[in-house]
Amino acid sequence: MKHLPKHLRPRWRYLAVGIESWPDADIDRGTFQRQLWYAAQNLVGDVGSAAIDLTLLSYSFADGWGSAILRARRGEVDRARAVLASLNRVDGAEVGVRVRGVSGTVRACEEKYMGRRPEGPEKRDVVFRNAERTAHVGHSRVDVATDEAFAGATTLDI
Template sequence: MKHLPKHLRPKWRYVAVALETDPDESFSRGAFQRELWYATQNLLGDAGSADADGTVVRFQFRNGDGSAVVRARRGEVEAIRAALACVESVDDATVAVGIEGVSGTIRACEEKFIPAATERPDRREVAFAGERRSGIARGDRVAVDVDGDRTYATSEDVE
């Protein structure tokens, strides 16, 4: 089968996505892809989700921190951004999704917007709300165990 001429091929944009969840949680590329497709279909409908595409072409996730590159058809980037905003959990793990930027190639997207390595979490005792508690620090973010629940703070909130 012959390739389509360049002017007839679909034109793509690539969206860099930052993912963050509890340091103890983990999920796969397939699970994130499934949640993104569900969100896209629920938001845009069948025809709209097919037009937007939303395929995860690159994915890395470790220690509750990661990134992805999501493919969008040119002209449908805003629809994919809206669908990404609708993703709130993956495999029962609450996840924060942030858009880092948009690029015309995968390589440029990775070079501009995706960090080389994720920060390694450090479990330690922290002073929070006047008491010593167990916490997991990742950069300037700290997840503190408070009465069986997890509370999130910055390094300025804890000692």
């Protein structure tokens, strides 16, 4: 089966969400997703819920604190926020849900709003000043380990 052309593919927005509850609350991923779907169904109905297409992509929760990344269709972010605002209980435990931010990609959502940093530099063995050395390559910069310290270089220098 062929993929759809880019202009026909659905466009998504990713919501970074903070979750707060009591320290003894135990909320698992499946229960949280199911409660999101029920809240959407109750607030905007079956058709509205299908239009939002709210899906849980990543989830972590421990000791009363957690975070999640949710996916929603591009034009439905406001309704997705309303669904999250209507969520007050999950599996009998009271929860507070806060949208930290909205992004166009999962990676940007993690980096900006979830406190996750981009991947660190990659280590490579390179030849620099006629000797084999270790270089840390990443984010448009190259740092080559010399005997004394690091030397800044470009990809053309190595």
